[in-house]
Amino acid sequence: MTDRNYKPQDQFNIDQFMAKYDRESDFRRISGLGGIAIAVIAVAFSLFQLYTAVFGVLDAQIQRAVHLSFGLALVYLLYPARKSWPRNRLHWFDGLLAILAVAGPLYIVIFYKDLIMRAGIVTPADMLVGTLGILFVMEAARRVVGWPIVIVAALFLGYAFAGPYLPGAFAHQGTTLSGLVGHLFYTTEGVFGIPLGVSATFIFLFILFGAYLEKTGLGKFFIDLANAIAGWASGGPAKVAVLSSGLMGTVSGSSVGNVAGTGSLTIPMMKKLGYRPEFAGAVEAAASTGGQLMPPIMGAAAFLMAEMVGTPYVNIVKAAAIPALLYFTGIWIGVHLEARKTGLKGIPRDQLPKIGSILAERGHLAIPLVAIVYLLVSGRSPMNAALWAIALAIGASMLRSSTRISLKDIVKGLEEGARSALGVVIACATAGIIIGVVTKTGLGLKLGSALIDLAGGQLLPTLFFTMITSIILGMGVPTTANYVITSTIAAPILVQLGVPVLAAHMFVFYFGIIADVTPPVALAAFAGAGIAKSNPMKTGVEASKLAVAAFLIPYIFVLSPSLLLINTTLPKVLLMMTTSLIGMTAVAAGISGYLIAQASRAERILFFVGGLLMIDPNPVTDLVGLGLLVIAYILNSSRGRFLT
Incomplete structure (x- = not known):
């Protein structure tokens, strides 16, 4: 089939594509009673989150334990232990593990008062449950997130025990197994720490909000709107990809998901116009990765940043706005220059949708986005803003029959929202293990001192080493966990050198995200190459060139925090x-x-x-x-x- 006759629906199966490039999408799709049971658990997970958001969250450790119980159960039921196991039926072994995995967090819920009364004392039963609980979290991370984060967590656990045997500055007094298990599993310093706490409150609700926006057809509205605005310009389809990915980024926190959602339409359009396949895939990858930098949602790590920095989430949104616009402007400029260089024209205006008709027919779908920005700016909590946004997303869809979602779609949204949150839930729990070891051993200060010594106490070399660390971690660790690690270890170093706290955290956040287009492990670029049928590595190189702004902007706002609207x-x-x-x-x-x-x-x-x-x-x-x-x-x- 030639590009001229290319139809995305003929050659592109979004479920198969996502399963190949996004580990979280490679889950079981079970019919019959098994499928119904899993769906009921997922819906119950969403309803629990909505209930506690409306009527008040439970005590921190109980809220987080219930949240993790649902997450572990669904991970073991949906993600097989072995890649070769079929995806259309449940294996008995995974069913057994799902029951055992839930026992750990529920042990905290059931014996919560007893655990508080004997705080610091770990009984043999506590030891057994806590040890298995940590192992179950790490195995769940292997299934839904991948080996890299498991290896990083295992290295940190090894460091906790190896302290007395290490030379020099990295030596520490060590810890016992019971002391480490008590710290990691029975306090809010480890598995049930800040990352899981943020996931158990408003991250989940924003993911659920995104699931309902997808149900209403907002993605197609964005693509049509971008076509109407930019499709006629030089290199039109590439500019449509940049604009639509930027718009999708306001609600999507996944680079690969963004590539699949908009790239299945924009990449074939770019190839038909005459763009090289590598460049077409790179445009979509660079633009889609920038989606995690675009307010108001920005992916899960931005919510964690608000907690770690100790500032309202709206301040994160405000600070991120100008850098995000500069990032997408940089890609737009790169696309324009490539189009001028190769003489690529836009799409004739008579073949494009009209802005007026698009807004008249589906403009109401953007009401929840406008509302959530207003609510955040007006001082509402992220949880409250997300609740209203979910209600408005459903309500706005009802305004026209062509966009109206059914009761079945509403229930399906609850199920899909819970499933979409699993990667974040488990990544946050695993990141908690890493943070727990850092706080237990003082590793953060040791690494910080070593990095400053390596950089000679100079800011620019320290920034460079921090950038490299964030990119390397980002190549195999999800953005959420990447940010948690780098913000725990690297961000305080930058603060010591005089960088404002928010600028330091935004710096590591940016480079953790840009790893998605940085070879050799550039997931978004590889996903774009999968649609474009291009060489993945060449696509990654092209995406890195287009995303050059993302490598420059963090240095700008560290050297001049005015860009983040700090004291300016x-x-x-x-x-x-x-x-x-x-x-x-x-x-x-x-x-x-x-x-x-x-x-x-x-x-x-x-x-x-x-x-x-x-x-x-x-x-x-x-x-x-x-x-x-x-x-x-x-x-x-x-x-x-x-x-x-």
Whole structure:
């Protein structure tokens, strides 16, 4: 089949695709009584979360224990122990493990008062239940998240016991098995720590909100709207991919899910227009990854950031807004330059939907998004805002018969919301093990001192080493767990060097996310390559080039926190945005080798270096950078003309 006749529905099965590239989507789909039983558990999970959100959460450890019980049960029922086991029926072994796994958290619920009364004393029964509970969490993480996070957690557990035998600064007094189990399983410092606490309250509700938005057809509305706005421009379908992925990012926290949702339509359109398959897949991957940076939802890690930093979530949203816009603008510029360089046109306007008709028919689907932003800005708690948003998502769909969801869809939304939350639930519980070891052994301070010594106490080298650490962790560890680890170990180091707390946490957050397009393990890029039928590694390289803004913006807001709206004024923010945009455009021109005309090697170097200097918020570097860019522009403009 040629690209001209390509129909996504003929060759693209979204369930198979997601199962291949997203571990969380490779779950059992069981019919009959078994399927009904699993669905009932999932619906009960969502109803429990809604009930406690409406009538008040339970005591912290009980709320988290019940939350984890549901999560473990569903993971063992939905995700087989072995990859080769069939996905259409439940294996008896997994059914048994599901029952045993639930026993650990429920032990805390049942014997909660007894455990409080003997706080610090671990009985043999406590030891057995706690040890098995930790192992069940790690096995669940292996199934739904993957080996990397299990290996990281196991290394930290090993460190807890190996302390007395280690040389130098990393030595510590060690711990007993009972002491470690008591700390990790029977306090709120380990498995049931802050990450799981955030998951057990408002992260779940926002995931449920996303499930209902998907049910209402908001994704198609975004794609049609993006087509109407940008489809006619140079390289139209690529710009549609950037815009639609940015819009989807306001409600989606998954890079791979975003690639599948919008890429199944935009990538074939880009290939039909004439884009190279690697570039088409890269555009979608880079834009979809940026979805986790786009307010108001930004993925689960942003909610954890609010807790870790100790600031209202609305402050995280405000701080993230300008960097996210700069990120997508950077990709847009890269796409535009590629289109101009290769002479790619847009889609004729008569083949595109009309903005007026789209808004008239489905504009009401955006009401929940507008409402959730208003509620957050007006001071409502994230939990309260998410509750109202869920109700409004269902209510808004009822305004027109073409978008109305049925009672069956409402129940199905409860089931799918619970299933979508499983990866976050287990990642948060496993990240709690890592945090627990750090607090028990003081490892955070030891690693921090070692990193500062390695960087010679200088900020820029420390930022570079922190970036590398975050990217490496992000290649195999989910964004949530990645952020928890790096914010526990690396962010305090940056704070010691004078970086504002929010800027330090946002720095590690950014680089944990950008790992999704950074080879060699670039899941979003590989997913884009799967749709584009392109070379995965080449697609990853192209995506990294397009996402160059994401590698630059964190340095900008660390060097000048004004970009995060920290202690700043409007003129300062506007100046910062202007110089950043000029710098990113120049860097993009240097990478693509085109601005007004094909750039020579010398011009590319001038564009790249001048762009980097413009990005550094310093009057001297701005002036030097501007001078280099003027020279490059004059040289380049002598051979062409920049057309918009």
